[in-house]
Amino acid sequence: MEQSIRDTLGSARVRRGADTGLAIGLALLALVDLALSSDAASWGGRGPLQVCLALGCTLPLAWRVRYPIATVVAITAAGGLLVAVAAPHQAPFEVFIGSVLASYSIGAHTSGRRRWLGVGLMFGVGLPFMVAAAGNGMATGNALAPIAWLTGAWAVGAIIRGRRLRTAELEQLTAELAQQRDLQAQAAVAVERGRIARELHDVVAHNVSMMVVQAGAADRVLEGDQPDVRRALAAIAGTGRETVDEMRLLLGVVRSDAGEGLSPQPGLGDLDQLVSNVRSAGLHVDLRVEGERSPLSPGVDLSAYRIVQEALTNVLKHAESATVEVTVRYANDAVQVEVCDDGRPREPTAGGGNGLIGMRERVAMLGGEFRAGARRDGGFAVFARLPIAGPAA
Amino acid sequence: MIDLLLADDQALVRGGFRLILNTEGDLRVVAEAEDGDQAVAEAIRTRPDVVLMDIRMPRLDGISATRAILEALPAVRVLMLTTFDLDEYVIDAFRAGASGFLLKTVPPPQLIAAVHTVYESDALLAPASTRRLIEQHSPAPVEAPELDELTAREREVLRLLARGLTNAEIARTLVVEPSTVKSHVARVLAKLGLRDRVQAVVFAYDHGVVRPGE
Numbered sequence A: 001m002e003q004s005i006r007d008t009l010g011s012a013r014v015r016r017g018a019d020t021g022l023a024i025g026l027a028l029l030a031l032v033d034l035a036l037s038s039d040a041a042s043w044g045g046r047g048p049l050q051v052c053l054a055l056g057c058t059l060p061l062a063w064r065v066r067y068p069i070a071t072v073v074a075i076t077a078a079g080g081l082l083v084a085v086a087a088p089h090q091a092p093f094e095v096f097i098g099s100v101l102a103s104y105s106i107g108a109h110t111s112g113r114r115r116w117l118g119v120g121l122m123f124g125v126g127l128p129f130m131v132a133a134a135g136n137g138m139a140t141g142n143a144l145a146p147i148a149w150l151t152g153a154w155a156v157g158a159i160i161r162g163r164r165l166r167t168a169e170l171e172q173l174t175a176e177l178a179q180q181r182d183l184q185a186q187a188a189v190a191v192e193r194g195r196i197a198r199e200l201h202d203v204v205a206h207n208v209s210m211m212v213v214q215a216g217a218a219d220r221v222l223e224g225d226q227p228d229v230r231r232a233l234a235a236i237a238g239t240g241r242e243t244v245d246e247m248r249l250l251l252g253v254v255r256s257d258a259g260e261g262l263s264p265q266p267g268l269g270d271l272d273q274l275v276s277n278v279r280s281a282g283l284h285v286d287l288r289v290e291g292e293r294s295p296l297s298p299g300v301d302l303s304a305y306r307i308v309q310e311a312l313t314n315v316l317k318h319a320e321s322a323t324v325e326v327t328v329r330y331a332n333d334a335v336q337v338e339v340c341d342d343g344r345p346r347e348p349t350a351g352g353g354n355g356l357i358g359m360r361e362r363v364a365m366l367g368g369e370f371r372a373g374a375r376r377d378g379g380f381a382v383f384a385r386l387p388i389a390g391p392a393a
Numbered sequence B: 001m002i003d004l005l006l007a008d009d010q011a012l013v014r015g016g017f018r019l020i021l022n023t024e025g026d027l028r029v030v031a032e033a034e035d036g037d038q039a040v041a042e043a044i045r046t047r048p049d050v051v052l053m054d055i056r057m058p059r060l061d062g063i064s065a066t067r068a069i070l071e072a073l074p075a076v077r078v079l080m081l082t083t084f085d086l087d088e089y090v091i092d093a094f095r096a097g098a099s100g101f102l103l104k105t106v107p108p109p110q111l112i113a114a115v116h117t118v119y120e121s122d123a124l125l126a127p128a129s130t131r132r133l134i135e136q137h138s139p140a141p142v143e144a145p146e147l148d149e150l151t152a153r154e155r156e157v158l159r160l161l162a163r164g165l166t167n168a169e170i171a172r173t174l175v176v177e178p179s180t181v182k183s184h185v186a187r188v189l190a191k192l193g194l195r196d197r198v199q200a201v202v203f204a205y206d207h208g209v210v211r212p213g214e
Helices: A002-010 A012-036 A048-056 A059-063 A068-086 A093-109 A112-135 A140-221 A227-253 A268-280 A298-318 A353-366 B011-022 B036-046 B062-072 B087-096 B108-120 B127-136 B145-149 B152-162 B167-174 B178-192 B197-206
Strands: A284-290 A323-330 A334-341 A369-374 A380-387 B002-007 B027-033 B050-054 B077-082 B100-103
Touching (some): A048 A059, A048 A068, A059 A093, A068 A112, A093 A140, A112 A140, A140 A353, A140 B011, A268 A298, A268 A323, A298 A323, A353 A369, B011 B027, B036 B050, B050 B062, B062 B087, B077 B108, B087 B197, B127 B197, B145 B178, B152 B167, B152 B197, B167 B178, B178 B197
Parallel strands (some): B002 B027
Antiparallel strands (some): A323 A334
16 A cells, blocks of 8 residues: 555656646746735846746746756756845745755756756856845845755755665565565475475386286286287286386486385374374374274375374474374265364464475365464464265275 | 295285286295285295395385395395386395395286296396496495405306306306306305305405406
8 A cells, every 4th residue: 555655656747747736836926926025125126037037946846857957057047146136135935945946856866977067057057146146235144045055955855865765775675585585485385396296106106016917917817818808908017017117217307315215105004103203202192083994095195194294293393392183084085184282382384384385285286175373272283184086996 | 846925015916926926837925925024024934935025115124124034044035026126226135135126017927037037046137237237336346355265267257157147158158067157156156155146246346356347
């Protein structure tokens, strides 16, 4: 919200509109003042010259941002002439406003050599008029006073310009940081997906190998020629072999360097072992299994195990001496796992990091539900519901 | 009759192999195991001739189980089975004492032939790739005083063994009878304390009897 207001106010068109309005407003004010003031002395008369000068030291403000140097030269000239003409009286206050704004604009909208050019021109044009004013009877101090406020206005402009630039830099840095964080998060997700893919490839390859063995066995045990049957069995075995070979290549691509391979991919049947390991690490764990234990596809089995494993690892790492409840619920169409602890309350991202990403990815892949977050009375809860296919034939 | 022990954590794989092997007249499956611990126990109980060992099993893995079985029953031959023939596991299997290494998806005739090969141990199983693997994964050669115990002819036989030649091929090369070769081989293995030809290949590369590329 704030950003959009700033964007709107900062947009160039609006600014130019405002400046134009300011210039016209100030010009009208000057004309009215010129026309109505009882004492024309401060204008040095009430003629066409004064009208021109009144316009000359206000209207150029419309261009104060785009052509600050031209603006300041015009306004200083017109204003200076008014000062000289009005001397020994003080010049009208519109001169003051116009020249201050013009000087400020030099500070705020120019930089480097152009800035010094602007300042130089400003004083170069204005000084002669100040001297002329002193010559016309104005006290020298009053004649030279503009130097002070013009310098001040310019300085203020320069400071504000500096601040604006620094803010812009900071905003860019912030944007870059946010982008980097996003990239890192994406990378983490990719790594997790690679790991999950590798495990599933492994499981699949083992199952396909088993199919090949069975097809080979069937062929040996089959009696008689039976060419059709044998051809079918050969096709199964052949395709299976090719599949395993290809998976072996894929495995090389997504391989990690974590030591693995000599024990099979785990499943919910291995939870007892996992829980007992966690208990010997000092955690108090309650394991509950509800519902009728049904055989799960290796993908679901493995994912469910990994979710529990990851959740328990997080408890060990972050919860500080807690009690953990692990619940596995078998239903007809899904298996649910829940890991709740009552330890130190924590946010999902604090240290959860990659673990939670992995869990989320696995559940998403299987089309299930996943929830993880702080519990109302402290601690953390992880919940996952994985659909399983209907009963096998 | 060759007695076999099948060790694999997948029941359907065991069942499939059982069907294949039992149809062969001189092969008989006498026991099965679904994890490494059970494999060791069953091997000790039934004393088979050849063990078909899945490399990847729960509780105790295939390589560790192989080591344990061979310590208890040095005469057993272990044929290692795997889904992926990843090199590093093959080497570990040989160093653990396996006599051969096979993919589970190997066609049945080749499976049966492999069982015969490691049982008769006249030849290496898949000699070219076995040799290549051992050669690729050999550490820098180390001296072996036992080599001095060998006669010149026995050292020659060892060199040819390490190149993966069968007994028949060695006989042809040295122009002697195959039976002579057989006794030479037996003496070489006994003197060097090696259990079979595969170990001879490993030994030869480890101790510089054969250099990579020969």
